[in-house]
Amino acid sequence: MKLAIISGSHRLNSQSEKVANYAKNLALSSGLASSAEIISLAGNPIPFWDEGVWAGEERWQQVLAPIQTVLRNSDALIVVTPEWHGQIPSGLKNLMLLVGVPEVGHKPALIVSVSASETGGAYPVAELRMSSYKNNRICYLPEHLIVRKVNSVFNADSAENDAKAQEYLHKRLAWNLSLLQAYAQALSQVRATAETTSSDFAFGM
Template identity: 55%
Template sequence: MKIAIISGSHRRQSQSLKVANHIQTVLNVSGVETWLYSLEDNPLPLWDEGVWDGAQNWVDLLTPLQEQLRSCDALVVITPEWHGQVPAGLKNFFLLFGKNEFSHKPAMIVSVSSGIGGSYPVAELRMSSYKNSRLCYIPEHVIIRDVETVLNEDKSKNDERSDPYIRERLIWALNILQEYGKALKLVRDSGATETDKFGNGM
């Protein structure tokens, strides 16, 4: 089992990356191989037609990332809520990669908010990022509100009620994701999902 962890914030030293690092530790301790990719500092240019045309600059940039994503059985997508939205860089990520990397693989959304928000990015990702990629968001997601008060290495900065709950909830949801990873591998291996005729979702 290998799980990709995508930290969707453009910011340096973001709370999303803090959460991503915690999730990676949880999975690694349980024996799961992980690949963490952060969108910090915008490592991916905005999509242009060169992606479709096979422009060499895009091939050089995307090929190693495509190989990593194809080798993964499941994904954790971590998104902050910026103005009630998913950050542009994370939306761009889903334009640059598609069915060859994500088709019929389970993904779990983790939404991060500095306040009491966090639900809008969940709805946005479920609505708009799966159509052509065939990515399968599992029913469970985790919203981490007041994120500055949980999952900190300095325990004095953690809320004594929220922090244990979030840690336990993440472990529970990640275990479910792993089971979906096992199940959907059987679906992919069956050959039922392979098609040259229906390249895009409806």
């Protein structure tokens, strides 16, 4: 499985990127992924959408081409998002507007929501599932992972982790990754054999 991981936080050295790196390392060390690349939105590297995207303007090609290449070469995705005011960050929403079927269509994606609180993290899952798939046809797994009290798990220094929460979330992430691999294998057959693009039905209903 060739894995692309989107770290959706605008912040530098964010908890989302920490989780994205943990998922990358686990996917590679477990042999579930043959390769894994992180697309980080730290520092807002992508301008907000405008019609120049449709025109293929050079300024857009320079920004998007490397991201499009990573996504097109992937078999599966992980979308890591923080919860800001009960929402996904604007930069992540922007990326979902910019990618299409050639990049993510009919590919499985695992949602990983990150929250610093004990009860947060559910709203970003709902938001991504509600609308972000509509035109690009990304296929979110029925399973997702909510990482609450994120400061106390997935840290490189084990002394900084809550041992019980770390054990549970590590095992659940490992299971999610094995499930993602199974979906990647299954949906590769869909992309190979089904008509997944249509000029008549280019947009979701």
